[in-house]
Amino acid sequence: IQxxxxxxIMDTLGALALATEGPTPDLLDRAPYGRHESLVNGHMWRNxxxxxxxxxxxxxxxxxxxxxxxxxxxxxxxxxxxxxxxxPNGQGKNLGGNYRDTVIYNAFVWCQIFNEIxxxxxxxxxxxxxxxxxxxxxxxxxxxxxVVQVLxxxxxxxxxxxxxxxxxxxxxxxxVGAFSLFLGVMQRFLPPANWLVDWIDRAQGREDPVAAPQxxxxxxxxxx
Numbered sequence: 335i336q337x338x339x340x341x342x343i344m345d346t347l348g349a350l351a352l353a354t355e356g357p358t359p360d361l362l363d364r365a366p367y368g369r370h371e372s373l374v375n376g377h378m379w380r381n382x383x384x385x386x387x388x389x390x391x392x393x394x395x396x397x398x399x400x401x402x403x404x405x406x407x408x409x410x411x412x413x414x415x416x417x418x419x420x421x422p423n424g425q426g427k428n429l430g431g432n433y434r435d436t437v438i439y440n441a442f443v444w445c446q447i448f449n450e451i452x453x454x455x456x457x458x459x460x461x462x463x464x465x466x467x468x469x470x471x472x473x474x475x476x477x478x479x480x481v482v483q484v485l486x487x488x489x490x491x492x493x494x495x496x497x498x499x500x501x502x503x504x505x506x507x508x509x510v511g512a513f514s515l516f517l518g519v520m521q522r523f524l525p526p527a528n529w530l531v532d533w534i535d536r537a538q539g540r541e542d543p544v545a546a547p548q549x550x551x552x553x554x555x556x557x558x
Contacts, residue, residue, distance in 0.1 A: 335494050336439050339486060343446050343479055351475040352453055358465065364457075372535060376526030377457050383530075384521040385452070385514060389445050392510055393438055400424065400434040407500035417500075431497030436487060437507060440499065443483050444511025447476060452518035460519055 374382075406426025407417040413427065420426050424434030454472075455462045467473070486494040499507070 336486075336496075339482070339494070340443060340446065343443065343450075347475050347479060348446070348450050348453070351450055351472045354469055354471040355454060356465075356469070360459075372531050374531070375456075376528035376531050379527035379530045380524055381452070381456070381518070381521055383527060384517060384524070385445075385449055388514070388517055389442065392441060392445070396434065396438045396441065400437060404434060404437060404503065406433050407502060408498050426497065428491075428497040431491055431495065433497050433499070436496040436499060437503055439496065440483070440487055440504075440507040441510040444507050445514050446511075447479050447483070448511045448514040449518070450476065452514060458522045460522060462515070462518060 401420040401422055401424050404420050404426075405417040406420060406428075407415055408427060409415050410427050418427055420433055424432045426433035451462055451466070454466070455464075487496050488498045491497055
């Protein structure tokens with residue numbers, strides 16, 4: 335169920351939210367795309383790689399070291415709100431679920447939600463919130479995703495195979511996700527990964543010797 339929900343956020347809801355973004359006057363300043371241009375351009379690959387490295391690092395760190403520093407401060411009848419260190423396998427007070435794995439799942443989902451906001455701007459635009467309040471569908475999807483995520487962790491534990499988290503770990507997961515916005519600004523100062531686009535084109539035999547110089551010129555123009 336967790337995988338289905340993550341796929342729903344990243345694919346269906348994410349695509350629907352971003353597809354409702356209206357055109358802006360900035361589109362007129364971009365060079366046209368040729369028919370031999372890759373669907374995923376260098377700017378997109380740069381953003382994907384940057385966010386993927388961050389998310390992978392966080393997930394691996396929590397998986398390996400999460401049980402060492404996370405504590406379960408949720409309420410139960412035996413210990414009240416006393417904080418209990420996690421067991422080596424990641425379990426906390428609730429033996430019916432895995433506390434560490436729930437933190438991993440929760441942090442990952444918040445990264446996807448905040449990265450949807452990053453994805454509103456593909457190129458080097460620094461303000462990803464520009465025009466945010468004008469898209470009611472996008473806001474609705476983001477709010478709905480946040481609500482369902484809270485419910486999936488705190489109240490739908492049996493369905494999603496999670497365990498409720500305390501406020502400290504909720505704040506931690508939220509901050510991990512929100513940090514994607516800061517990284518989204520930083521990554522725009524890096525050059526596009528056009529080298530990766532060229533490598534994929536050559537590997538797939540799609541590089542047209544006539545169109546290649548034109549495509550490279552378009553990429554250089556869109557870097558500005």
